[in-house]
Amino acid sequence: MILPRNLISLSQTKQAHARIIVSGLAGKASLMGHLLSFLAIFPSSPFDYSLSIYRTIKNPNVFSSNNMIRCFAKSESPLQSLVLYSCVLRNCVRPNNYSFTFLLQACSKGLGVYEGVQVHGHVLKLGFGEDVYVRNALIHLYSSCRRVESSKQVFDESPHHCDVVTWNVMLAGFARDGRVSAVEKLFDEMPERDVISWNTLLMAYVHNGKLEEALECFKRMRESGLVPDEATLVIMLSASAQLSLLENGQSIHSIIDSLNLPMTISIGTALVDMYAKCGRIEQSRLLFENMPRRDVSTWNVMICGLASHGLGKDALTLFKTFLNEGLHPMNVTFVGVLNACSRAGLVKEGKHYFQMMTDSYGIEPEMEHYGCMVDLLGRAGLVSEAIKVIESMTISPDPVLWAIVLCACRIHGLAELGEKIGNRLIELDPTYDGHYVQLASIYANSRKWEDVARVRRLMTERNTSKVAGWSMIEAQGKVHRFVAGDREHEQSLEIQKMLEVIDTRLAAAGYVPNISPVLHDIGEEEKQNAIKVHSERLAIAFGLLVTGPGSCFRIVKNLRVCWDCHEVTKMITNSV
Known part of the structure; x- marks a missing residue:
């Protein structure tokens, strides 16, 4: 009985090698070539072992050499396969289409675009330019090396020598380059699409922030009759998580269950992340605890999820368990840990873990780690310490760090320092609207309306407009988006009447409007009316x-909630 290659283990291959040697057949080049072919398909076969076998072959033919090139392509030094290829040519062995497929794979892995161009020259010289497998490898090479125009040139040269893989590779090249419109155009032109084609389009949407387009695309994919695979579902869980669309995420979860897909690390981690970002932290925890296998990324997602829900102490307890399991933290792990300290106001613990990161694990702080520390100190009112952290950084500080300090100045009423930092930020980045808004807010809190007007004039003169705030809610199987003062919704009249009911009940509960977020020198009644129609x-x-x-609904907002709307939301939540 001959086992399929994918069922033969490395140890079985070594046993076969031993039997060949004992039988005195080690000199048979064809046997050694087939042995190499088995080693070439193993994901983690020892490279030195493969090379030692190849060196025992006298006058290796193209089959043996191709398999050795393939082994090189999987190794830590993939571009060394070109040295072997040169030896093959010197020994007068003519390469075939497989030679170039494996060579180009090696160049892709090693990002060797210049070496790949030389191989491309040999492809054309030896007449393999229309071989579909070689063409696919060439397109992949140029895409991997961010030469998408070269990929497109190869793609266009022989339009009749394409298969679905050719189209998918070109599609992936455009997606990797962030060219969503090109991905859409090519996708529409495809004569045949498979699950990978749809996944590539979905990934292009998600990676470029076109999340609602991804939801619509997934709907079209399902209507086409294609069954989603694991990659599809992980992508869609990511989209649901980023939009905080619980119902959509739950429907993806039900598809996973209906397809009887195993709870792999990828699916489990995506589900944990989705439920955490959609506000269902207990469901997220339950999934995490019941996962059959977890990797560092799973732990990171759970730690970050607890941190984002303000469960700082729980996140730190989980981190200690993580260390007790013998796992090694990464940069992202400490971002989650420091964020947990920041959200929970754990200043002492934050300083301890920041020190641990460098002293115990040799992880150099990155911008995100400094950002967490500055936020932690700023929230706690230790603004001078936050500034010292920025000034002592080993890397050039991002303006975002100063923006965090500016926000702390606004919260703690440090108008003079806030004015100084705000003006500095505007000089550093005159195009970003957030700095103007924060500075104007500081002036408004001090009732310096002339300065508020000056900052707004600066925004106008520099063509910098405030990003429009929006709030989104998932209801009745649809996503509904609102902006401040919105009257475009089909149920706008009913919404206005409900707002009146809410205002009446809030007044009865003792609500007094906080009009400080309104940065205009207008009457108090006008300010109160402006706040009442905020998007949330x-x-x-x-x-x-x-x-x-008794039903629960969730609202997603692209900007921070103003103080007044935050208080109103709490009052409404406690009364319904």
Whole structure:
């Protein structure tokens, strides 16, 4: 009985090698070539072992040499395969299409575009330019090396020598380059699409922030009759997580269950992340605890999820368990740990873990780690310490760090320092609207309306407009988006009536509007009316309209919630 290659283990291959030697057949080049072919397909076969076998072959033919090139392509030094290829040519062995496929794979892994160009020259010289497998490898090479125009040139040269893989490789090249419109155009032109084609389009949307387009694309994929694979579902869980769309995430979870897919690390980690980002931290925890296998990324997602929910002490307890399991933390792990300290106001612990990161694990702080420390100290009112952290950084500070300090100045009423930092930030990056808004807010809190007007004039003169805030809610199987003062929704009249009901009940509960977020020198009544139609209040009113008593609905916002809307949301939550 001959076992399929994918069922033969490395140890079985070594046993076969031993039997060949004992039988006195080690000199048979064909046997050694087939032995190499088995080693070439193993994901982690010892490279030195493969090379030692190849060196025993006298006058290796193209089959043996191709398999050795393939072994080189998987090794830590993939570009060394070109040295072997040169030896093959010197020994007058003519390469075939497989030779170039494996050579180009090696160049792709080693990002050897110049070496790949030389191989491309040999491809054309020896007449393999229209071989579909070689063409696919060439397109992949140029895409991997960010030469997408070269990929497109190869793709266009022989349009009749393409298969679905050719189209998919070109599609992936455009996606890797962030050219979403090119991905869409090519996808529409494809004569045949498989799951990989759809996954590439979905990934292009998700990686470039076009999340709602990804949801619509997935819907079209399902309507086409294709069954999603693990990669599809992980991508869509990521989209649901980033949009905080719980219902959509739950529907993806139900598809996973209906397909009887195993709880792999990828699926489990994506589910843990989705439920955490959609506000279901207990469900996230339950999934994490029940996963059959977890890797460092799974632990990172859970630690970060607990941190984002303000469960700082729980996140730190989980981190200690992580260390007790013998796992080694990464940069991202400490971002989660330091964020947990920041959200929970654990200043002493934050300083301890920041020191541990460098002293115990040799991890050099990156911008995200410094950002967490500056945020931690700023939230705690230790603004001077936060500034010292920035000034002592071993890398050039990002303006975002100073923006965090500016926010702390606004919160703690440090108007003079905030004015100084705000003006400095505007000089550093005059195009970013957030700095103007924060500075204007500091002036407004001090009732310096002339300075507020000056900052707003600067924004106008420099063509810098404030990013429009929006709030989104998932209800009735659709995603509904609102902006401040929105009257475009089909149920706008009912929403306005619900807002009136909310205002009446808030007044009865003792609510007093906090109009400080309104950065205009206008009457108090006008300011109160402006706050009442903020996007999150419209979304809340709509949610109360369309959900039943006791139901839970979630609202996603692209900007920070203003203080007044934060207080109103708490009051509404406690009263329904």
